[in-house]
Amino acid sequence: MIKYITLLFVLFSMPLMAIEVYDFENREQEALYQQLAKELRCLVCQNQNLADSDAGLAKDLKDQVAEFVIAGQNADTIKQYMVDRYGDFVTYDPPMNASTVFLWFSPLVVFLIGGLILFLNIRKKHHE
Amino acid sequence: MKKAFIALIPLTVFLILIVLLFVNLSTHNEVLPSPLIGKKIPAFEHPTLYSNKTLNQDDFKGEPWLLNVFGSWCPSCQYEHPLVTALANSGRIKVIGLNWKDEAEDADRWLKRWGDPYHEILVDFEGDTAINLGVYGAPETFLIDADGTIVYKISGVLTQKNIQQELLPLIDQLSDREVSL
Numbered sequence A: 001m002i003k004y005i006t007l008l009f010v011l012f013s014m015p016l017m018a019i020e021v022y023d024f025e026n027r028e029q030e031a032l033y034q035q036l037a038k039e040l041r042c043l044v045c046q047n048q049n050l051a052d053s054d055a056g057l058a059k060d061l062k063d064q065v066a067e068f069v070i071a072g073q074n075a076d077t078i079k080q081y082m083v084d085r086y087g088d089f090v091t092y093d094p095p096m097n098a099s100t101v102f103l104w105f106s107p108l109v110v111f112l113i114g115g116l117i118l119f120l121n122i123r124k125k126h127h128e
Numbered sequence B: 001m002k003k004a005f006i007a008l009i010p011l012t013v014f015l016i017l018i019v020l021l022f023v024n025l026s027t028h029n030e031v032l033p034s035p036l037i038g039k040k041i042p043a044f045e046h047p048t049l050y051s052n053k054t055l056n057q058d059d060f061k062g063e064p065w066l067l068n069v070f071g072s073w074c075p076s077c078q079y080e081h082p083l084v085t086a087l088a089n090s091g092r093i094k095v096i097g098l099n100w101k102d103e104a105e106d107a108d109r110w111l112k113r114w115g116d117p118y119h120e121i122l123v124d125f126e127g128d129t130a131i132n133l134g135v136y137g138a139p140e141t142f143l144i145d146a147d148g149t150i151v152y153k154i155s156g157v158l159t160q161k162n163i164q165q166e167l168l169p170l171i172d173q174l175s176d177r178e179v180s181l
Helices: A002-012 A027-039 A056-070 A075-086 A098-127 B002-027 B075-089 B104-114 B128-132 B160-180
Strands: B045-047 B054-056 B065-070 B094-100 B120-124 B140-144 B150-155
Touching: A027 A056, A027 A075, A056 A075, A056 B128, B065 B075, B075 B094, B075 B104, B075 B160, B094 B128, B104 B120, B120 B128, B140 B160, B150 B160
Parallel strands: B045 B120, B065 B094, B094 B120
Antiparallel strands: B045 B054, B065 B140, B140 B150
């Protein structure tokens, strides 16, 4: 019985073992690495982040990120390193500039239109 | 009448969205603008595949050159290879290969089979220089001037069209500048 239970545990622990192993010095470093791998985009499969991607380049970039993390670099420096090479596209956090104004403000515009419709409707109901 | 008009708004918005998405489908491309244009080529030092040398960015100063990122594992590189060869043979520009993440034997076999048009071939086995250059897929081609500044980049395959319309005019400009200096 115990044998089967052990086997079950081993089988279900397989997906966990598929994670890349780096020699981080502490938990903070590992957390920073995980955070960056989620925030940086895979350039090959552009709708995936580095953490989810199995592309060769994503692996290289993850190695690079891990290397920087172990060397004690902070998140901003590492992200800037990637942006300097791959452009703003590599982060999921686009900076505000002429080409991203629409991206940043379109939700606000939609919100204002919705508010206006709501306001007009309420006023109309009030008058009736 | 007014009710009917209002009822049509969601449908109209939906149709506009469909049109926008459809336009995006045909115009969208995955080519990313390189932030490195106008900047110096990042420092590198690589062994060469054949000439048994170790070269760095300064070894290429003095004349404009093309850096063609390729690998034997890359089918598109084979596709563009005749055009790279023609460009190198035309003598209009020095063409350097960057053999990206490739085994030397595989690269050698590939070059023996399809021809080796390169002036020198740098071996970037780890892919460090590729990362420094913002390479995200082979082939990619960089045009670099005599001072080591990156002038232009083509992501993806070279074609008759982008060679004629984009690369050659820039190459001519760079050569003119050199002559007038």
